[in-house]
Amino acid sequence: MYPREKRHVIHGTVWTGTWVAGRLGVELSARGGDDEELRGLLGLALRDNPKRAHLLVSHVLGKHVPRSPAVVRGSGYELGRRVRGLLGEAEARRAVVVGYAETATGLGHCVADGLAHAPYLHSTRRPVPGMRQAAGFEEAHSHHTSHLLLPEDPELLAGPGPLVLVDDEFSTGNTVLNTVRALHERYPRERYVIVALVDMRSPEDQGRLAGFAAEIGARVDLVALAAGTVRLPDGVLEKGRALVAAHQRPAPDVTGDVAAVRRLDLGWPAGLPDGGRHGFTPEHRARLDAALPSMAARLAEALGLGLGLEGADAGTGATGVPDALAAPAAPAAPAAPAAPDARAPRILVLGCEELMYAPLALAARLEELVPHADVRFSTTTRSPVLAVDDPGYAIRTRLVFPAHDDPADGPGDRYAYNVAGGGFDAVALVVDSTADTPLLHAPDGLLAQLAAHVPRVVLAAVPSYVPERAGMLPEPLRGPAFSSYAPDEVGWLIQDLSGVELEAPTEEREEAIQSGGAHYAESLPVEYQPSDDYQKLFRSALDASAARIARAVGVVTETVLAERSPRPVLASLARAGTPVGVLMRRWARHRHGLDLPHYAVSIVRGRGIDTNALRWLRAHHDPADVVFVDGWTGKGAITRELAAALADFPDFDPEIAVLADPGSCVRVHGTREDFLIPSACLNSTVSGLISRTVLRADLVGPDDYHGAKFYRELADADVSNDFLDAVSARFDEVADAVAADTARLLAADRTPTWEGWAAVERISEEYGIHDVNLVKPGVGETTRVLLRRVPWKVLAQRGAGADLDHVRLLADQRGVPVEEVDDLPYTCVGLIHPRYTRGATGADGRAVTAP
Structure with missing residues (x-):
């Protein structure tokens, strides 16, 4: 019926596209190259598909054609x-x-x-x-x-x-x-x-x-x-x-003995993804590489390669699993080469549809471990293809069996090509646990089909990777939908509460907080709107300190890269830490070409860190790479809070990296000087227009992130990116100083002395406050207490200069006295009186009034 086709011969064998080319008139030719090379990569077959007649069958893919x-x-x-x-x-x-x-x-x-x-x-x-x-x-x-x-x-x-x-x-x-x-x-x-x-x-x-x-x-x-x-x-x-x-020929009605199939526990590492369905990271790859020698040794034993195929039944229990596999074993030594006159055992490692890489990696390791065996790899498939037993056709045989992985498109047939008649002595079928169903073990299932054609069948089920519940938590919020930062600068592991009325007058909040009627994180202060004079102070402070801040950013970033991780995941503590996290990310990219992941997470004094945010980070990154970032330390309360909060998450490192550590509370810092960081001068308008975080039971459930608001209406006053750009512009200028500072710091003893905490305790007693939480040390903390709370007075280091200009202006606007003192380890300290009420008097008899 058909003319005798021309038989293309490649490397001594017939090209596996000859049959289709001759009958269908399909021509395969190289573009600007060698036809023989192209035909060495591809054969041809016919699809059972109404949309396309032919199938290009790869000789090197490991799908339809078993290959090394x-x-x-x-x-x-x-x-x-x-x-x-x-x-x-x-x-x-x-x-x-x-x-x-x-x-x-x-x-x-x-x-x-x-x-x-x-x-x-x-x-x-x-x-x-x-x-x-x-x-x-x-x-x-x-x-x-x-x-x-x-x-x-x-x-x-x-x-x-x-x-x-x-x-x-x-x-x-x-x-x-x-x-x-x-x-x-x-x-x-x-x-x-x-x-x-x-x-x-x-x-x-x-x-x-x-x-x-x-x-x-x-x-x-x-x-x-x-x-x-x-x-x-x-x-x-x-x-x-x-x-x-x-x-087309009907599938032969032959089935093998499923009971003879040996089930093998590979010892797959717990929590390691079985493939790339939900993502596969370099960390996952390292775990797989470490586990492969042991798993391949187990597979070799189960296939009889360590014992010789003739005696492979020895040493197996009633379950058909070799006794040596009852517990994890050390990697086996390579089997001895076969005798020169012995036929090399022919082994197939068969994957299952999308599960290709794990069985391929196992097969490759098995091939290295047992050099005398002829190891091949292929997988099952959804694609129906005609089988023709002709050397000039790419698909010689096919096994047909029911889908066994609960497919979304319902029941149907699946296929394994070039397995029957392939001369295999043993086959290892590797599936994920989702596909290890009764249909796999049915009389017409894949295992029965394999057992009918191959003397030895081993089944290894890899646990299907199911992402943690944290994988179902909402994606991080990003600008411009949430915050004025660019979307790649930071992802907010925050719940958007922009539509909720949370603000209360400052004096009302202070009374509620000090009376024990409310926690400070249950409401927000009314956003401070800076005067023209204050805005000018911010601009002049930024001009004066941008290089100083850039230098501290460089030092803390280089220290993190040197000591913590070459590719850290930055988790800034919202919101004071977030501008610092953005700047660290910019430094890493500008100086090293690194795109570091950066997320903002909430931590609340007395309530701990957002555990849902931690679960999200754990599910998406190696916790060992997560570095918590904050703007500065005062007395170290947040440092202590974080350490306590992470007691239930020991895979995270509680050490915080900060721009400035005047209280000597952390090892990783850019400087220990107490100087003005302009991002402390303002609230949301220098922090991406995001409020401080909120934690209130009626708004934040057990499966929710902590909340915050996006003040879109303040866009005209926003200087968040002005601050970042001003500092980033000085990176090259300070690069040499950063290198020198970093080298000095890495060689120095940076053990925290907690001298700031001791000073706070002394001040608390000396001024009759008796509550360290009401003492706010350092320029940053003093600025924040003037913006958010009702301070009693400010202690300023005698002779402090321009670093305190904005503090003096804020204090004057609020009627808060500034008292110059000697022997202060900080540039300034803000004090909140514990007996604050309207018209109350302080310890010095001075009237305490709301600003």
Whole structure:
């Protein structure tokens, strides 16, 4: 019926596209290269799909064709290496990789490995209850079209660095365009890199991608191992359907003994994601690498590779699991090479649909551990493809079995290709626990199908990663919707209470707080509106101190990078710490090219830190990398509060990094001088227009973040970014001084002396206050008490100069006396009298009146 096709021969074997090319008239040719090289990467098969007749079958993907895991991993790693060369080292460190489900989930992960171990996420067709969708898009030609992006960390896609999109082939570009369009609307960026094993676009499609890049105003590059074209004759869909109908054969009614399948506990590390469905970080990669030798040794034992296939049943208990696997074991030594005349045992590690990388990593480690075995890797798939037992056809055999992972699209068939008849002595099926269902073990299920064709079957179920409840907490709020800061400067782990009336007159709040009727965090003071004179003082103070602040910012940031983490996660204590956190992030980016994650979290004296914010941070970052940031220390109350609050979260380090530590309460600081930090001069108008945080039972439930308000109406008075820009502009000027200061500090004994706390206790007793919480030491704390509370008096260091000009002005406006004293370890101290009421008198007989 068909003319005898030309049999293309590649490296001594028949090209696996010959059968389709001869019957369907499909032509595969390289673009500006070697046809033989392209055909070495690809074969052809026929889809059972009304939208597209042919299937390009990769020889190096590890999906339809079992292949050496070293070849599969090496192909992806090489693509990642090429992307790294294209981007350069600095941009490569900022990249995030996204792979396509289901075919390219493992390939994308390998590309991320080659790209300096970049963070990785793959799309999924499996909805996960409670997970928010970051984006979704369609793959028009696929048998199953809907893709979901469900990152546990919503910030994974929000950074400004390059986004690398990985698919097995780049044919029309429709899928990539749909993806980029969906992501660019929500997370715009300047650069995208498209990666595929092969680029098979037509000239028209090549031009379309370039036009789309110009339309969105972003650069789009493409990296592939090979490029070519596919020529399809007229009527190819109809011809393809006719061929499928003519050659389709019913699945043979053969099943194996499921009871003989051995179940293996790999010892998968607790809490380690099973793949990139919700994101896979460099920290996850390190944990997997550390666990692989032990897991591969267990797998080798279960497959009989350490004992020889003939004697592998020895040493197994009633459950079929080797006795040596009952408890975690040390990695086994490599098995002895087979005798020269013995056939190498042929082993298949079979993944399950989207679960490709974990079984691939296991297979690769097994291949290294047992060099005498012929280890291959492939996975099951959703795609229905015609099987034809011909050396010139890419899909020789297929197993058909019911879907066993509770798919969103309902029941249906799944497939494993080129397994039956592959001559395998043993197969290790690796699934996630979600797919380890009764249908997997059914008489017509995958295990029975494997057992019918392979003498030894081992089942290893990896625990399906379920994000913590914190993964379901709201995403951080960002400007301009919440705060006047740019969205990449800080994410607020805060609940927006802008619509709630929380302000109370200052004197009413003071009476309620001191009488015990209310906590200071249950209400807000009326925002202080600075006078023209005060605004001028702020401007002059900023001009005078910007370089001094820049120097302290540089020192504290360099100290954190040197001592705490090379890529810290900044958690500023809202709100005084937040401008400092932004400046530290700017320093790290300006001086080191680092984009540090930065979040603002609430801590309330007497109530502790926001534990929901901690859970969110734990779910999205390594707690060991989290560095808490504040503006300054006074007497160290917040330092103590944080240490106590983190007793139930021992994986977080309670040490605070501060710009100024006049009280000698912390090790990590920019300076211990008590000087004016202009961000302390104002309230929300220098802190992104955000109020102080609020914690009130009727507004903040057990699953809520602490609250705060966004004062949009004060935008005309906002100087938040003026402050940041003025300080950032001095970074280069102070760089040499920062280097010298940092070197000196790192070599010095910075053990806190808590001299500030001792001074506060002395002042509290000397002035008859008897409550250290009512003593506010330092320029920053004195300024805040003048803005928010009703102070009794201010103690000023005799001879203090311009650093106190704003304090004197505020005190004068409020009728608060300023008393100059000697032997004060701070530049100034604000005092609140404990017997404050309207018309009351203080310890010195002076009338205490509301301002």
